[in-house]
Each structure stands twice: as structure tokens, then as C-alpha cells.
Amino acid sequence: MPLPSAYCPNYYAIDDILATQERTPCKFLVNVPKLGVLNPSTTEKDLAIGTSLELPIWLVLEMSTGRQPIVSPELPKIYRDSYCEILQADACAVDLHKFNLYFYELGSYAKRFDRKGAVHETLLHTFRIRFRQLMDLADNSISDPSVQQRLDVLERRLFSDSYKARAKMNSWLVETGATMEAANMVVNHKKRKKT
Amino acid sequence: MVNINYIKFCNFFIFPLICLGKKGYALVKELSRCEDSIPPYNTDLVKAVSAEIKQLIDQNTEDANASTEESIGAASFLPTVRIRHAAAKRNMRCLMAYHYNRIRCLRTMRWEFGSVLPGDIKANLSLAEVEWFSKYSRMLATYMRSVGDEGINLAVDLKPPKALYIEVRCLVDYGKLELNDGSVILLKKDSRHYLPRNDCEELIRQGVFQHIV
Missing domain, CATH: 1.20.58.1030 (Methane Monooxygenase Hydroxylase; Chain G, domain 1)
Known part of the structure; x- marks a missing residue:
């Protein structure tokens, strides 16, 4: 589905919905009656104070804000110190796809749970270092498919966009007479029919 | 599945x-x-x-x-x-x-x-x-239809024309096509035609024709 990618996720953004489904550990600060079902390890009806659970980010964001927070959230594993150290050492060598599919999106939410402010720095640093490599890959398209597998969703989109832009630029430089082509969706629809 | x-x-x-x-x-x-x-x-x-x-x-x-x-x-x-x-x-x-x-x-x-x-x-x-x-x-x-004197098809003319006539190859068995000047041609798979550009642009977009340069 060709959706425009915006820097700020909007209400309907699919990527944002998928990214906020990722889980983060958190601890309950109050008793929550009737919602024991959230905790799969017990059969009790109520959720007791002090229970630790992994909950999706969208729920944690709702619960940890306001005057009376229900839970106190912790950082997901991949943004903790040991992982940050790996990224600081050499961000380009890391398989970000394995860290998390939505590394940057999730990070921008997770950094709210981080009191030291280190996550913010790490995210910026990681992106800055990896971006140079990304542009290099997109421009010199001796395309090695394994390279793409190490990118997270944001990087992958940047890669494909710049790759397409480069291809367009090349074709414009080589041939001036513009060929009319079938619409993108029509072409893809045909391909799917054949298989 | x-x-x-x-x-x-x-x-x-x-x-x-x-x-x-x-x-x-x-x-x-x-x-x-x-x-x-x-x-x-x-x-x-x-x-x-x-x-x-x-x-x-x-x-x-x-x-x-x-x-x-x-x-x-x-x-x-x-x-x-x-x-x-x-x-x-x-x-x-x-x-x-x-x-x-x-x-x-x-x-x-x-x-x-x-x-x-x-x-x-x-x-x-x-x-x-x-x-x-x-x-x-x-x-x-x-x-x-409301734009201009006799309407305009906004889905075509996406690229500037170089010539009035272009050469196309037909990719499917389409059947008969009536051109704007009233003549009817039969479109068979893999046949080549030399046609007015504005007659075939829409069909190129829909994947019926392939534009040959």
C-alpha cells in the first residue's frame, strides 16, 4: 500500500500502530481490580500492586502519564546500557533488524521512560552514523540483498526511496525521450496474476 | 493463504x-x-x-x-x-x-x-x-468534464509529448478499438500499431499497450 511517510506519525499511520504494539516491562503502582487476566501467570481476579508485566507501549503510555500513574515503566531491553554500548562502539556493524523492526520509532517512545537521557543520544548517534552508509548503499546500487536485511523499517524506506530516486535520475540523464509506462499498481497487479 | x-x-x-x-x-x-x-x-x-x-x-x-x-x-x-x-x-x-x-x-x-x-x-x-x-x-x-471547454482527462498526459504519433505493441487480445477519428482497429496480442498519441495513452497506463521508443 503506497502510503506517504511523514516524520510525525499521524492518527492513521500504520507503522506507528505497529510500533506501539511492542512491549516494555513495567511495574504496577496500584491495585487494579478485575484485570487479573492481563497477567497470564496467575488466575486471580485482581492485579496486585507490585506486579511486573510486559505490556504494549500504547497501554503503558496511557497508564504512566497523568496525575496518578498506574504503572512505572522501564526501558525495553534493547535501549539499556549494554546495548547502547554496542551501538556507541560501531553502529554500522549492528543488525538493527534483529534489535527491533521499529528501532527508531519505538526508541522515540521509550526515551520518555529514560531518566538519564542516554537513549536520546544513542538514537541520534546511531542514525547519524548509519545514515552515511545507507546513502552510500543507495547510490552505488550494486545491490546486495543481504544488506537490506540489516536495516530497520525507517532505514529500509529511506533506502528504497533514495534507490528509486537515483534510478529515475539515471534514466533521465541517459534518455531524454520520455517513455510512457503502465501505472505502478497495474504492473504489480499483472505480476501477481501470473504466479 | x-x-x-x-x-x-x-x-x-x-x-x-x-x-x-x-x-x-x-x-x-x-x-x-x-x-x-x-x-x-x-x-x-x-x-x-x-x-x-x-x-x-x-x-x-x-x-x-x-x-x-x-x-x-x-x-x-x-x-x-x-x-x-x-x-x-x-x-x-x-x-x-x-x-x-x-x-x-x-x-x-x-x-x-x-x-x-x-x-x-x-x-x-x-x-x-x-x-x-x-x-x-x-x-x-x-x-x-467541467474543466475547460470540452473537459480534460487528468489521468493522461503525465509526460510532455515529443510527437503526435507513437508506436505501440499490444500486450493482450483486446478486441476492437474505435479511434477518435472514427476508424476501428482490431487489437491482437503482439501486434504493432502506429497511432495518435492521445488515443493510446490511457491504454498504455492500463497495461494494454507497450510504448516502443
Whole structure:
């Protein structure tokens, strides 16, 4: 589905919905009656104070804000110190796809749970270092498919966009007479029919 | 096929609250897997998500009423109500995103496929979506007729013309085509034609012709 990618996720953004489904550990600060079902390890009806659970980010964001927070959230594993150290050492060598599919999106939410402010720095640093490599890959398209597998969703989109832009630029430089082509969706629809 | 099995799997394992907002997520996930096309409208899952929203709100109303009667218990139900409310809001967002993004894709399709959709795409739409498409199509046609003296087709002329006539190869057995000057030609697969540009641009867009340079 060709959706425009915006820097700020909007209400309907699919990527944002998928990214906020990722889980983060958190601890309950109050008793929550009737919602024991959230905790799969017990059969009790109520959720007791002090229970630790992994909950999706969208729920944690709702619960940890306001005057009376229900839970106190912790950082997901991949943004903790040991992982940050790996990224600081050499961000380009890391398989970000394995860290998390939505590394940057999730990070921008997770950094709210981080009191030291280190996550913010790490995210910026990681992106800055990896971006140079990304542009290099997109421009010199001796395309090695394994390279793409190490990118997270944001990087992958940047890669494909710049790759397409480069291809367009090349074709414009080589041939001036513009060929009319079938619409993108029509072409893809045909391909799917054949298989 | 994997897709459908996955959804069935999800539908099967959904219990009232354990997967708070999981169904909505499955809906959006399904959409994200299909780039450039519309997956079949998942009536079952949409209904299930709506039911979950309704259930959450009903439970909330019940608890809210219970706590107004005895004001001491009011504080203790508050977190429960807040969590349920968040889940309902989340489900609503998923539902909206599902429908909105499908419509967006449908709108692009009107520009790329033209006013008639291929049968297999049409089969994936819900009734409301088919209706929306025909309305949108009509509105667009009315607008295009109203521009200029005798109307203008905005879906063509995307690239500046170099010549009035172009050479094309026919890719499918299309049948007869009447040109603007009134002559009729028979289009067979792999036949070559030398035709006025404005007669064939739309067919090139729809993948019937291939432009030969």
C-alpha cells in the first residue's frame, strides 16, 4: 500500500500502530481490580500492586502519564546500557533488524521512560552514523540483498526511496525521450496474476 | 493463504481481555503486509473488534455506576476503567486506520486503473467501499468534464509529448478499438500499431499497450 511517510506519525499511520504494539516491562503502582487476566501467570481476579508485566507501549503510555500513574515503566531491553554500548562502539556493524523492526520509532517512545537521557543520544548517534552508509548503499546500487536485511523499517524506506530516486535520475540523464509506462499498481497487479 | 490461516488462528485464540487490543492489531498488520494492493475485507475481524470495544465500554459503564453508589470504592475502580478506556481507544484507532488506509489505496487505484477495476480487486472490497469507489469515480468524471471547454482527462498526459504519433505493441487480445477519428482497429496480442498519441495513452497506463521508443 503506497502510503506517504511523514516524520510525525499521524492518527492513521500504520507503522506507528505497529510500533506501539511492542512491549516494555513495567511495574504496577496500584491495585487494579478485575484485570487479573492481563497477567497470564496467575488466575486471580485482581492485579496486585507490585506486579511486573510486559505490556504494549500504547497501554503503558496511557497508564504512566497523568496525575496518578498506574504503572512505572522501564526501558525495553534493547535501549539499556549494554546495548547502547554496542551501538556507541560501531553502529554500522549492528543488525538493527534483529534489535527491533521499529528501532527508531519505538526508541522515540521509550526515551520518555529514560531518566538519564542516554537513549536520546544513542538514537541520534546511531542514525547519524548509519545514515552515511545507507546513502552510500543507495547510490552505488550494486545491490546486495543481504544488506537490506540489516536495516530497520525507517532505514529500509529511506533506502528504497533514495534507490528509486537515483534510478529515475539515471534514466533521465541517459534518455531524454520520455517513455510512457503502465501505472505502478497495474504492473504489480499483472505480476501477481501470473504466479 | 498463510495470511488467512494466521487470521483464523488469531480469531480462535482471542479471549475477552487477555489480548487487550490484539484483534485491532491483527487487522492493521494484515493491511501492512499487502503493499500496493487491497487485501480481502476482513468482516469477521472488524466485527470482532467492534464487539470488543462495545464490551469494554459496557464493563466500564457498569463499574462507573457501581462506584458512584458507594463513593469509597470509587478510587479503586479508577485504574481499571482507565485501562479499559485506553484499550477501547486503541481498538478504535486500529479500526479507523484500517478503513482509512484502504480507502486511500482505493483512491490511488481510481487514478491508476481507471474507472473500471479488475474483477479480482473488486472481489476484495466491502459493499460500502464499492459504493464509495463509484461515487468517487463519478465525482472525478464530473469534475474533469467541467474543466475547460470540452473537459480534460487528468489521468493522461503525465509526460510532455515529443510527437503526435507513437508506436505501440499490444500486450493482450483486446478486441476492437474505435479511434477518435472514427476508424476501428482490431487489437491482437503482439501486434504493432502506429497511432495518435492521445488515443493510446490511457491504454498504455492500463497495461494494454507497450510504448516502443
